[in-house]
Amino acid sequence: xxxxxxxxxxxxxxxxxxxxxxxxxxxxxxxxxxxxxxxxxxxxxx
Amino acid sequence: xxxxxxxxxxxxxxxxxxxxxxxxxxxxxxxxxxxxxxxxxxxxxxxxxxxxxxxxxxxxxxxxxxxxxxxxxxxxxxxxxxxxxxxxxxxxxxxxxxxxxxxxxxxxxxxxxxxxxxxxxxxxxxxxxxxxxxxxxxxxxxxxxxxxxxxxxxxxxxxxxxxxxxxxxxxxxxxxxxxxxxxxxxxxxxxxxxxxxxxxxxxxxxxxxxxxxxxxxxxxxxxxxxxxxxxxxxxxxxxxxxxxxxxxxxxxxxxxxxxxxxxxxxxxxxxxxxxxxxxxxxxxxxxxxxxxxxxxxxxxxxxxxxxxxxxxxxxxxxxxxxxxxxxxxxxxxxxxxxxxxxxxxxxxxxxxxxxxxxxxxxxxxxxxxxxxxxxxxxxxxxxxxxxxxxxxxxxxxxxxxxxxxxxxxxxxxxxxxxxxxxxxxxxxxxxxxxxxxxxxxxxx
Numbered sequence: 001x002x003x004x005x006x007x008x009x010x011x012x013x014x015x016x017x018x019x020x021x022x023x024x025x026x027x028x029x030x031x032x033x034x035x036x037x038x039x040x041x042x043x044x045x046x
Numbered sequence: 047x048x049x050x051x052x053x054x055x056x057x058x059x060x061x062x063x064x065x066x067x068x069x070x071x072x073x074x075x076x077x078x079x080x081x082x083x084x085x086x087x088x089x090x091x092x093x094x095x096x097x098x099x100x101x102x103x104x105x106x107x108x109x110x111x112x113x114x115x116x117x118x119x120x121x122x123x124x125x126x127x128x129x130x131x132x133x134x135x136x137x138x139x140x141x142x143x144x145x146x147x148x149x150x151x152x153x154x155x156x157x158x159x160x161x162x163x164x165x166x167x168x169x170x171x172x173x174x175x176x177x178x179x180x181x182x183x184x185x186x187x188x189x190x191x192x193x194x195x196x197x198x199x200x201x202x203x204x205x206x207x208x209x210x211x212x213x214x215x216x217x218x219x220x221x222x223x224x225x226x227x228x229x230x231x232x233x234x235x236x237x238x239x240x241x242x243x244x245x246x247x248x249x250x251x252x253x254x255x256x257x258x259x260x261x262x263x264x265x266x267x268x269x270x271x272x273x274x275x276x277x278x279x280x281x282x283x284x285x286x287x288x289x290x291x292x293x294x295x296x297x298x299x300x301x302x303x304x305x306x307x308x309x310x311x312x313x314x315x316x317x318x319x320x321x322x323x324x325x326x327x328x329x330x331x332x333x334x335x336x337x338x339x340x341x342x343x344x345x346x347x348x349x350x351x352x353x354x355x356x357x358x359x360x361x362x363x364x365x366x367x368x369x370x371x372x373x374x375x376x377x378x379x380x381x382x383x384x385x386x387x388x389x390x391x392x393x394x395x396x397x398x399x400x401x402x403x404x405x406x407x408x409x410x411x412x413x414x415x416x417x418x419x420x421x422x423x424x425x426x427x428x429x430x431x432x433x434x435x436x437x438x439x440x441x442x443x444x445x446x447x448x449x450x451x452x453x454x455x456x457x458x459x460x461x462x463x464x465x466x467x468x469x470x471x472x473x474x475x476x477x478x479x480x481x482x483x484x485x486x487x488x489x490x
Contacts, residue, residue, distance in 0.1 A: 003104045004059075004111065005069045007487060008371040011115075012065035012380070012447060013122065019376030020127035023185050025221075026134040026390045027379075027450060028402065038380045039448035039479060040368040044185065 021045055048118055049444035050078045053345055056484045062444045063119040067371060068111070069487050073104045083108055124381045126433060132179040132420070133186055134385065135172060136392040136403045139164045139202060140193035144229045145269055147261045149294060149322050149330060155193035157394070157407035163198045164395040169205040171416035172393045177216050179419065189223045190243075191392075191403060196230040206242050225249065225292075227261070228273035228280075236280045244288060248277050251293035252305020252319060259298060260330070278313055290365055293319040296330035300339050303347035310354070310362045318365035321474055323456055332470050341477040348481040352488050369448075369482035380434070380447040386454050387413060387429030391420075401429050404455030428464060429454060437465040445476050 057075040082088035111117035143155025225247040251257040258268020291314035295302035324331040387401030397416040405411040414420035434451040456468035
């Protein structure tokens, strides 16, 4: 494509049948805990 | 749902439901903005601006993405697949503090109650509960918090040892973290923390005058000079393990990018400086009228971040500019929110459980204790049914799978409703996401 470049290789909807293990870090978003948003966390099962 | 945005010369389209991020040029931006490509009259105007052929080509690319489910992806019906299991704890090791910071949500450390320290016995019972309640989950998180947790350091060491003793037997892995104001951080504690804590939060607000205005010693003096050398020594011995120099900005320093710069210049390379959350009547509170100024400040910080990147000695991480586009959590995790009260509890020195540290001291939010476990299902159920798609404002928001609905405590404290997010927080979060994506694209 000339006008569009996609940054990611995976969709959130890929392989959802094998996702949802719950092993990832909790994502407290209160400021006093560094507001960990899920967007900057990693999946533990990659 | 899509979100198109531009910062300076950067143009982007984000597809909420697939999570795909597309870097676009100005023509595609004009075509996608307000769905202009769907309107004949608007396309005519855009063709006039860029030329007919090039506009046609851009529309073809847009349609190609749509046909491949990469743009305007339909809403997902995400049913929660993650079974609730308490696997993370905030242990309030000390309801006491050796600083008295003006903005402290914990009422200068005592959480509106009496000053106290957690005993080893209470902490041990909390760990036993955590191991039991976490079921098959392997990774357990324990954050030593306060007040100031270093005021109860011997107990922390004993608890770490106890936690380690449980790991093999129960197939668990404890990740210990700690937050400290640095006053009591001496060589022994630095070495112990560096060896045993997977992450450490060092509280400092930035420039000396900014820090000292809010973070005061018990004698009303500024704390900067007391803590700065302790923190520098800590970082010099930390190696490549995680830590954050973590500050709070208020209405007194809307130019908080200068504080991030200061922290970077004095040797911290992992930095998090965050907006204060305070009642509007407080002078230092952030209000609606500050939002646009702060958004510009994030853009300024993003520019500094990008400019610093090529020089390894100047390069730093700003926590809220980190973003995982491919290796991030799954859609289920992104839907359920922070897990307060369901995956995560805060434990007081007396052994009471609260949904999270923000509610500690609000007695109606006690959900159990270390002896009986979780007993107050009525309160817990309120935290269980607040997934991002159950909040009307969030359901319509493009950022929902990045923030997963924001802080429940903020929603409750500002709006008395878990399902109505805190507006200032949302606006700043959205700007941070935009800046993160721009940085990711520019540095790729």
